[in-house]
Amino acid sequence: MNKICLIFAAFATGFGAASAQYAEPADSSARNPLPWLDLPADAVVLTWTDIDSLKSRYELPTQPLVAADTLTAWRGETLSARALLYSPAAIADSLTLSMPGADPRWVRYVLTDDQRSCGAHNFALQPWSAGDIIDLPGALPLAAREVRPVWVTIPVAADAEPGFHDYRLSVCRANGSVVASLPLTVKVLDRELPPPAQWKFHTDFWQQPYAVSRYYGLERWSPEHFEALAPYLRQLARAGQKPISTELFYEPWGDQSHDKFDPMVQTARSADGSWVFTYDIFDRYVELADSCGLGPQISCYSMIPWDMSFRYIDLPSGEYRYLQTTTDTPEYRELWRAFLVDFAAHLREKGWFDRTYIAMDERPLNAMLNAWNLVQETVPGMKMALAGNYHAELTDKLHDYSITVRHQFPAEVLEARRAAGMNSTLYTCCTESAPNLLSNNQPADAARLPLHCIALGTDGYLHWSWMNWPDKPLEDSRFRLFSAGDTYLFYPGPRSSVRFERYIDGVQQAEKIRLLREAGVDMTAVDSALKTENPRLVKEAINAIE
Numbered sequence: 001m002n003k004i005c006l007i008f009a010a011f012a013t014g015f016g017a018a019s020a021q022y023a024e025p026a027d028s029s030a031r032n033p034l035p036w037l038d039l040p041a042d043a044v045v046l047t048w049t050d051i052d053s054l055k056s057r058y059e060l061p062t063q064p065l066v067a068a069d070t071l072t073a074w075r076g077e078t079l080s081a082r083a084l085l086y087s088p089a090a091i092a093d094s095l096t097l098s099m100p101g102a103d104p105r106w107v108r109y110v111l112t113d114d115q116r117s118c119g120a121h122n123f124a125l126q127p128w129s130a131g132d133i134i135d136l137p138g139a140l141p142l143a144a145r146e147v148r149p150v151w152v153t154i155p156v157a158a159d160a161e162p163g164f165h166d167y168r169l170s171v172c173r174a175n176g177s178v179v180a181s182l183p184l185t186v187k188v189l190d191r192e193l194p195p196p197a198q199w200k201f202h203t204d205f206w207q208q209p210y211a212v213s214r215y216y217g218l219e220r221w222s223p224e225h226f227e228a229l230a231p232y233l234r235q236l237a238r239a240g241q242k243p244i245s246t247e248l249f250y251e252p253w254g255d256q257s258h259d260k261f262d263p264m265v266q267t268a269r270s271a272d273g274s275w276v277f278t279y280d281i282f283d284r285y286v287e288l289a290d291s292c293g294l295g296p297q298i299s300c301y302s303m304i305p306w307d308m309s310f311r312y313i314d315l316p317s318g319e320y321r322y323l324q325t326t327t328d329t330p331e332y333r334e335l336w337r338a339f340l341v342d343f344a345a346h347l348r349e350k351g352w353f354d355r356t357y358i359a360m361d362e363r364p365l366n367a368m369l370n371a372w373n374l375v376q377e378t379v380p381g382m383k384m385a386l387a388g389n390y391h392a393e394l395t396d397k398l399h400d401y402s403i404t405v406r407h408q409f410p411a412e413v414l415e416a417r418r419a420a421g422m423n424s425t426l427y428t429c430c431t432e433s434a435p436n437l438l439s440n441n442q443p444a445d446a447a448r449l450p451l452h453c454i455a456l457g458t459d460g461y462l463h464w465s466w467m468n469w470p471d472k473p474l475e476d477s478r479f480r481l482f483s484a485g486d487t488y489l490f491y492p493g494p495r496s497s498v499r500f501e502r503y504i505d506g507v508q509q510a511e512k513i514r515l516l517r518e519a520g521v522d523m524t525a526v527d528s529a530l531k532t533e534n535p536r537l538v539k540e541a542i543n544a545i546e
Helices: 003-013 015-020 034-038 209-216 223-237 280-291 330-350 365-378 411-419 443-455 498-518 524-532 535-543
Strands: 045-049 070-075 078-086 091-098 103-112 128-134 140-142 148-155 163-172 178-192 202-205 244-247 266-269 275-278 298-301 309-314 319-324 356-361 383-388 400-404 423-428 460-463
Touching (some): 045 178, 070 078, 078 498, 091 103, 148 163, 148 178, 148 498, 202 423, 209 223, 223 280, 244 280, 275 330, 319 330, 330 365, 356 365, 411 423, 423 443, 443 460, 443 498, 443 524, 498 524, 498 535, 524 535
Parallel strands (some): 266 309, 298 356, 356 383, 383 400
Antiparallel strands (some): 045 078, 078 148, 091 140, 091 163, 103 128, 163 178, 309 319
């Protein structure tokens, strides 16, 4: 009997009991029982495996598996490793995980399929199970002939002693006995990675607070809603998230999410035609995000919504009305002049003006130029942002400009923008099959994206969705639009994902490269590896610099 196992079993039946409160979906993938017959009937296998391959849920893993029994880290880095547990026979006991000094979690399966495209989702495609959900602490049985992944997170302390540190992952029965265990060694180098708030890589995942209120049945912007949001925002801060996503008007993005975006600024019109703006929700959300470690940027969507409709309250009737317009009309200019003047005054009063960007998403050049001219005429110096196609006409105007990975900033443009203190990033959306953050992408894609961005000399990466949950996000990552998993890579719980953890690892390697360059280290081998954008090769080259 193992004392550590008993301690973790008690923990798992308390706080972690929520882990088993939902059932994983079955899928109809073909299953071949014959290879499993080669194992002894009572065999229980626990093995380290390649962190970046999508292993089949029902297929017996083939040898050799890529071992990860020795890892190398900087002080302050968060390491990840993956193990597989499987057996020909079921283990009905509720199995728990223990690993003193680390955080082991069961990985659970979610449905995905092979679509990688925009437009309506093709639900006629065969669904299959992706091991992507990193579960809450808790206990699970082991099904017969089913592979159960384990995700291990190891936070290396900023003051960790350089040298070798030993760990052991154990799978425990409810009575405290050990089913299987594995050793793991971490070699800590005499280099330090600062905490995420100090990372310079510009991560920009747009937040979806309304999915949280809907999923938990909470009134939007009630105290309970704010309380429920906090742990998710703190998780996002782990990735070094810079912008706080806010909505100025109702639904800037049309119909691409399960949950409609309410405005964080209340807009009303008086009987005399004057506009009135209220900022209480906007202020509370920014303050919450600040307290959770996001920022400093505040991105405000949008002067140019997808359907060019602006909802407001007609004060005489108390009803919602809509202003349907374009960026070149007097009505548009009247509304936005009034808003910008009032908003700028409010931001200056809060001390937030220099942090705030009027942000747009995939809008045409003429509309962007109209909006930019209006902003600069009304509030000179107010910053603007765009995620969209590359336009040379906008490169000296937008302080935050993200273009698709299909395009590229010319080197001289990047240099000029950086000298002007402007931020230049890349993004992926439904048009990119790989690398991307879909639930059917290889996990290495998530780690590759930050490396791709710095290989091209840009400042960071943007993705339009972080937690735009569909109807049953823990069971099925497919949505009526786009590819499976395109709308989210973080799960209710809060539960992280393999995709999100691999993305964080990619950002950590990007930050290491920046720090090594700033230190004047010979980067020949790292730069050569970076050209491949292979996360494993890049990490090995970085770790070779002691």
